[in-house]
Amino acid sequence: MRIFPILSLLLISQLLVGCEMFQRLTPGRQAPAAEPATGEAATDIPEAQCPPPVELACAEPEVKVVERIIERTRERLVEVPVAKDKLVLGSVETVAIEPGGLRLRSLVDTSAPTSSLSAQKLTPFERDGKDWIRFELTDPDEKKAEPVTIELPVKRFVRVTRPGFDSQRRPVVEMSLTVGEVTHMVEVNLTDRGAPDYPLLVGRNFLKDAAVVDVSRQHVQGRPRERSDK
Template sequence: MPSISLLLAMQLLAGCESLLPSGKPGTAVEPVSPAVETPLDPAQCPPVEAVVCAEPEIKVVERVIERNYEKVVEVPVAKDKLVLGSEEFFTVEPGGVRLRSLVDTGAATSSLSVLELTPFERDGSNWVRFKLSDGSEAAPKKIELPIKRHVRVARPGFDRQRRPVVTMSLTVGEVTHMVEVNLVERSEFEFPLLVGRNFLKDAAVVDVSRRQVQTTPRLPSFSK
C-alpha cells in the first residue's frame, strides 16, 4: 500500500510539471493577457452602394363641379309707375285701335304708322287726315286731327322726313296719357306704334327682358 501511494504522488508531480511553460522548473507563470481586437482596415471593407428607393407615383385628380344659380335682383320702382316690357299692346284714341307696339326708350317722341296721310286746311288751321289699321281684316279707322307742329326725322339709310305732329291718347294697362305723336305713312314696319320717352317719362319703367307685361289696355271711363 505505501508503495502504491508513493507511485501516485510521483505521477501527479510529473503531470503538474508538464503543465508549466518551457523553462526552468519552478519559474513563475506569467499571466496571459486577454486578446485585443484589431481594428478593421476600411480599405478592406466592400464599397457601400447607395440604394435609391423609387418615389411612389402620385396621381392628382381634379374634380370641378359647376353650379348655375339664378340670381333675382329686385329693383325698386317708384310708386304708381307701370312696369312695361319691350313689347306691349296700346290702344290709340281717337279711333279705339289696339296696336302691337314697340317700347323704345331711345326715341324722344312716339311715332305712329298710318295709311293715306293727307294734310288739309280747316278754319284757317292745318289739319291732317289718315287711316289707322290694326293689321286685321277689319276696315281701317278714318281719323282727322289738327297739326300742332312739324318735325324732321332722320333715319339711317333714309332721307330726312318732315312729319306732322298731333296729340293722341295712348293707353296701356290701366294708364292713359295724352302725348304728341309724329305721323309717318308706312306699312312695312312690324310695329305700327313706337312708344317713346314722352309717354314713359314719369309714367313707367321698362324691363327689356320681358314682353307684354301688361294685360289688355282698358280705356278710361268718362262719367256723363
C-alpha cells in the same frame, strides 16, 4: 525674416510625422509590438483595418396624386323686383289712342326718342293762323272697319333720318296713349308707312319714368280699358 525658415521646418516635420502614421495604418503592415510591462509576455495587437463598405439604399420618395376638381357655379336667373310705381311692358303691347278711340297692336321701341304713328292721307292745313294736320287711322286687325279721320294742331316738325332711307320732315302732335291702366299725353310724330304690322311705335317719351320693358315677353298688360268701359 527668420520666421519663414522656421515655419518651413515645422511644416516639413509635420509632413514626415503624417507619412509615418500613414505607413503604420496601411493594411498588410504590422504595428510595432509594445514593450512588455513588468516581465509579462506581450500580446499581439490585431492589425488596424477599415470597416467594410456598406451599401446604403435610399428609400424612394412617396408620390401622392392629388386630383383637383374645379366646381363651376351654375348661372341662376334672379328676378329683380321692380318699383311698384313702374309699369312692366313686353316688347309688344296693345295701346289705346285718343282721339280716335282705336286699340292698336304696338311695338315698344326703346331706341326711339319719340313715339311714332303710321297714318294715311296726311293733309296739312291752317286754322286760326296755326298749323294743323288732318289724317286717317285704320286698325290693321279690323279689316272691315272704316278709317277714322282726326284733326290735331301741329306742335312742331322733326326731321327723321333712317339708314337706307331719305330723311323725312314729320309733323308732331300730342295724343293720349293708354297701356293697361296707365295713360300719358305724349308727343307723336306722324308718317305714312303703308300697312305695317305695328302702326304705333311707343318711344322713350312714354316709357321714361313710367315703365320698364321685358323684351322676352309680349302683351303683359293685355288690352287697355277704354274711357267708356266700366
